[in-house]
Amino acid sequence: MKKTIVSIVGISMIFSAAAGVYAGANLQEIKAYLNNDIKVKVNGNVVQLLDAQGNVVTPITYDGSTYLPARAIASSLNVAVDYDAESNSVLFGEKVEGIPVNADQTFYQAIKDPDLTKYKSKDYGEVIKDTKSSGSNFTLEPNGKYQKLYLQVAAIGSDVELKIQDKDSKLLKQDTVTVNDGLKTIEVNIAGLGDVTVIYSYKSDGKSGIFVPLTTSYYK
Incomplete structure (x- = not known):
């Protein structure tokens, strides 16, 4: 690192x-x-x-x-x-300890239902999970306090395409998460940024989706 x-x-x-x-x-x-x-x-x-x-x-x-x-x-x-x-x-620079992304931000689209917050039998408590559309986005608010974002993402059913941008739509990271990747950690430099937007898309077949645990995705 x-x-x-x-x-x-x-x-x-x-x-x-x-x-x-x-x-x-x-x-x-x-x-x-x-x-x-x-x-x-x-x-x-x-x-x-x-x-x-x-x-x-x-x-x-x-x-x-x-x-x-x-x-x-x-x-x-x-x-x-x-x-x-x-x-x-x-x-x-980076913090010694990671700070969960939901530590001081409320995610209004977050799911906390224990029946929906599990991935491979592990309950992550609070997640962003979308299986109803072919794609959307959500915003993170680091407020300029952190150097790096470590975002965990799992693909459900089919690959998920990700773009992470700043508020001016400057591309910070682009990645693909495959089903075989399991829970993949994506590292992004977010130094000095007040907020970043995560844009995702996946196959529209009614069986695919995205799973993002907010408790184990973190800032440093």
């Missing part, structure tokens, strides 16, 4: 978070300066530093060092960034 490594020489980074995060934190007051002269280049191209709401943010200079906003830099480098309040840590 590839790891994302960010190397920073002579420049520190800061991470903007909600005011409540700082309650009880070990803070020291300093006098610093917004430095509008600093330009940031990625692969030779100047980039505009933006916060999560799309507002321009400015580097800060303090005691001879320049501090860049972590979220804006991560976005410019196409690296996922998140904040863990429990450990007071800024997280770049």
Whole structure:
């Protein structure tokens, strides 16, 4: 598995978070300066530093060092960034532990009926299962916090064709899941993306379909 490594020489980074995060934190007051002269280049191209709401943010200079906003830099480098309040840590790239895709998103088309959530005798609890059409789509909402998506998909009756796209319809991954694949795990780079759409199609014969467990498909 590839790891994302960010190397920073002579420049520190800061991470903007909600005011409540700082309650009880070990803070020291300093006098610093917004430095509008600093330009940031990625692969030779100047980039505009933006916060999560799309507002321009400015580097800060303090005691001879320049501090860049972590979220804006991560976005410019196409690296996922998140904040863990429990450990007071800024997280770049892939998480150590996988997060189920249904952990903080409600899937209104999800099935939870135990009679329908089984695949090869294993109950997956909550799934997207479609055997009534020849194809459709569903949306995942990683909200820019994750580097990778590991989507599990099984084909029922006949092969399933998959396309995974971002909100601008840019193709992120295209794959075919065969019946013989069983439950296939598809890895997709989703760094910095707020949502992605999974588009699927299969043979319209009344016997085919798709099975996607939401409890074992996960983000990292």
